[in-house]
Amino acid sequence: MKKLYIECKSGISGDMTVAALLDLGADKEILQNVLNTIPLKNFKTEIRRVQKNGIDVCDFNVILEEDNHDHDMNYLYGHEHEEHHHQSENHPHHHHHHSDEKHHHEHRGLTEIKEIIANTKMTENAKKLALSIFTILAEAESKAHNKPINEVHFHEVGAVDSIVDIISIAVCFDNLNINDVIVPELYEGTGTVRCQHGILPVPVPAVCNIVSAYNLPLKFLPDKGEFITPTGAAFIASVKTSLKLPEKFTIQKIGMGAGKRNYERPNLLRIFLIETEDKNTTEELYKLETNIDDCTGESLGFVMEELLINNALDVHYIPCFMKKNRPAWLLTILCEEKDVQNLEQIVFKNTTTIGIRKTKIARTKLTRKKISVQTEFGSVEAKQVVLPDGTVRNYPEYESVSSICRNKNVSFWDVYNKAINM
Incomplete structure (x- = not known):
């Protein structure tokens, strides 16, 4: 099974992440095609090779033709900390992007960001990831400034x-098509930084709020300054599925993205494409449980829908009896650690419960992949699973089977059985 291991020993920022994903193999042409559709004007992107302590790495830049600059370290330090890359390089590739949409000088809020995502031509998965990153940033800024999320107009996201x-991160990550992401820890500097709001302690409030809300392990470096930007932290919060590397794995490829400042250590982000040899994988999940005896069936159905929309891996209700012989429902949710807080909030908001039990559990998961099975009725989407003895089994997807049944006027089992046996 293929996984990504993200090593953040020099911190993580937005441009470092894009560069590392491109270096790992994300399709540059697909990225540029998407960037051409962003309804913003007067920017260009640059992808090139640079040297960091003698190591050849990828560098990604967004260059603006007008002053709307909050790019990673500039967001924190101001223009005096910019590097204009007088380093060793191999013929940078510039791509100009001009939209007919009127350029906005004001900083944008989450509502405007959602419109930009909706009007950018990228896959639904890429849109979902971009929106997740923006939403996490907005929540962090909302908490930092004590304002409702839709009233926050913040520099880091608005520029x-x-x-x-962030759109580039989403497109490149989606293009690699790997969903298991391991991030053991994030490394941060110390001291203070000067930004739009004045002098702030490191980590800055937005980063503190993100690592706290999503349980991201933090280690401090002896160096002064900001190593983790809000964009970098929000990306990790959106994609991390595990904190632990497998005991045994092989490295298939390494992508390295350049940071903008120079230190004694190489300032780069490394993303490893690794592969485990095990036929099945044990992963750590959380089980959330609560007993509910005074909610309507309609409200419980709504809660289940909301939980599944918001990344719950499994949701079910079991009939039970509570104190005073009251019939009730036991709500059980399986989820990844990064989603615990959000799912708890959904339950508290939409049910009458006043407490949720939380348990860390282990789940053994068989290797699986999505496939298309060709049948006499048409192409059926299915999940292909490898059993411990090496046997392969296909599980047709309900939506795909039902669509063919209605279009071809055939029975569900005819299509389902054909897909299983192909």
Whole structure:
């Protein structure tokens, strides 16, 4: 099974992440085609090779033709900390992007960001990831400034270059098509930084709020300054599925993205494509449970829908009896650690419960992949699973089977059985 291991020993920022994903093999042409559709104007992107302590790495930049600059380190340090890359390089590739949409000088809020995502031509998965990153940033800024999320107009997300960074991250990550992401820890500097709001302690409030809300392990470096930007932290919060590397694996490829400043250590982000040899994988999940005896069936159905929409891996109700012989429902949710807080909030908001039990569990998961099975009725989407003895088994997807049944006027079992036996 293929996984990504993200090593953040020099921190993580938006442009470092894009560069590392491109270096790992994300399709540059697909990225550029998407960037051409962003309804913003007067920016260009640059992809090139640079040297970091003698190591050849990829560098990604968003260059603005007007002053709307909040790009990663500039968001924190101001223009005096910019590097204009007078380093060793191999013929950078510039791509200009001009939209007919009127350029906005004001900083944008989450509502405007959602419109930009909706009007950018990228896959639904890429849109979902981009929106997740933006939402996590908005929540962090909302908490930092004590304002409702839709009233926050914040520099890091509102600036053109940060928007381009995050959309680029989403497109490149989606293009690699790997969903298991391991991030053991994030490394951060110390001291203070000067930004739009004045002098702030490191980590800055937005980063503190993200690592706290999503249980991201933090280690401090002896170096002064900001190593983790809000964009970098929000990306990790969106995609991390595990904190632990498998005991045994092989490295298939390494992508390295350049940071913008120079230190004694190489300032780069490394993303490893690794593969485990095990036929099945044990992963750590959380089980959330609560007993509910005074909610309507309609409200419980709504809660289940909301939980599944918001990344719950499994949701079910079991009839039970509570104190005073009251018939009730036991709500059980399986989820990844990064989704615990959000799912708990959904339950508290939409049910009458006043407490949720939380348990860390292990789940053994068989290797699986999505396939298309060709049958006499048409192509059926299915999940292909490898059993411990090496046997392969296909599980047709309900939506695909039912669609063919209605279009071809055939029975469900005719289509289902054909897909299983192909």
